[in-house]
Amino acid sequence: MSCEITSGKARGCRTGIGGIKSSIKVAIEDVDSATLVDGNITAITLVSGKRGYEFFYEDESSNFGDVGTGNRQAGTFVSAQTLTESFTDMTQETAQLLRTLAKNRCLTVIRYKDGTNKVAGYETGMMVDTITHNSGTAGEDKNGADVVWSCKEKDLAYNISTALADSLLVAAS
Numbered sequence: 508m509s510c511e512i513t514s515g516k517a518r519g520c521r522t523g524i525g526g527i528k529s530s531i532k533v534a535i536e537d538v539d540s541a542t543l544v545d546g547n548i549t550a551i552t553l554v555s556g557k558r559g560y561e562f563f564y565e566d567e568s569s570n571f572g573d574v575g576t577g578n579r580q581a582g583t584f585v586s587a588q589t590l591t592e593s594f595t596d597m598t599q600e601t602a603q604l605l606r607t608l609a610k611n612r613c614l615t616v617i618r619y620k621d622g623t624n625k626v627a628g629y630e631t632g633m634m635v636d637t638i639t640h641n642s643g644t645a646g647e648d649k650n651g652a653d654v655v656w657s658c659k660e661k662d663l664a665y666n667i668s669t670a671l672a673d674s675l676l677v678a679a680s
Contacts, residue, residue, distance in 0.1 A: 523621060524620050524621050525620070526566070526567060526570070526619070526620040527564065527569055527570060527571055527617055527618060527619055527620065528563065528564060528618050528619070528620050529561050529562060529563045529564060529618045530561070530562050530564075530571075530590065530592070530615050530616060530617050530618060531559040531560065531561045531562075531615070531616040531618070531672060531675055531676065532559060532560055532562065532608070532611075532613040532614075532615050532616075533553065533557070533558070533559035533560075533613060533614045533615075533616075533675055534557070534611050534612070534613060534614075534632075535611075535612040535613060535614050535628065535631075535632035536554075536612075537553050537554050537557035537558075538551060538552075538553060538554075538614055539552045539553055539554050539679075540552045541629070543629075543665060546662070546663075546665055546666060547665060547666045547667070547668075548626055548629070548665050548666065548667045548671065549671070550671070551667075551671060551674075551675065552679065553675065553679035554679060555679050555680060556678055556679065556680075557678065557679055558675065558676060558677060558678040558679065559616070559675035559676055560676075561676060562592065564592060564593060565593065565595060568593035568595075569590070569591055569592045569593050570590075570591050571588070571589070571590050571591075571617045571625070571627065571664075572587075572588070572589045572591075573586055573587075573588050573589075573625070573627070573663050573664045574586065574587045574588075574589075575663050584661070584662075585659050585660065585661060586659065586660045586661070586662055586663045586664065587657065587658075587659055588627040588628065588633065588657065588658050588659070588660060588664055589655065589656065589657045590615060590617065590627060590633060590655070590656040590657075591653065591654070591655050591656075592653065592654045592655075592656070593649070593651065593652075593653050593654075594651045594652045594653075594654070595649055595650075595651045596650065596651050597640050597650060597651050597652050601651075601652065602640075602652075605635075605638050605652060605654060608635055608654070609635040609638060611632075611634075612628070612631070612632025612633065612634050613628060613632055613633050613634075613656075614626060614627075614628050614629060614632060614633075615627045615628050615633045615656065616667060616672045616675065617664070618672065622669070623666070624666065624667045624668070624669060624672045625664035625665065625666060625667070626664055626665045626666075626667050627656075627658065627660070627664050628656075628658045628660070629660060629664075629665055630660055630661065631658045631659065631660060632658060633656040633657065633658045634656065634657065634658065635654060635655070635656055636655045636656065636657050637653075637654070637655045638652055638653075638654050639652060639653045639654075640652045641653075
C-alpha cells in the first residue's frame, strides 16, 4: 500500500492554546530555494538583499485556517489556506502598506501562541482576497481593517522552526 498507516494518535491532555500572535510575509519571488523534509521546512534561502516582515496582532483578533479537501473520483487532495488579519488602525501608512500587500503573493509564516509555526503559501503564495475598512460606530469600536488572504496548496501547511522563521527577518546576503 502506498499510503500505509504507521502510527496512531492519543487524545490530547488539554494543554494546548489557540490563536496566532503574528505572521511573517516574504514576497514569493524573493524565495530563492527551500528544503522540505517530511512536512517540515528545514532551510529557506532568500534572494540577496531580500527579507521578510513581521505583522503583529491583538489577542483574539486574527486566525489561520487550513482545510484539506480530497476528491475520490479525481484522486486529488488540496489544502485551502486562509489567514484573516485584523489591524486596529487605518492611518495613511497602514492604508499604503495594505495597498502594497494586495499586489503581492507571499510565503507566509504563521506564528501560533503555543510557540509553533506553520508556512502557508509555500508553492503558490498567499494573496489578498479582501480588505475591509470599518470606521466603527461607538468611540470604543475598532477603526481599522480586516484583511483576508488565501491560497490553495497541494498539502496542509508545513512546519518551520522558530529559529528558521526568525532568520527570514534579516536581509539575505
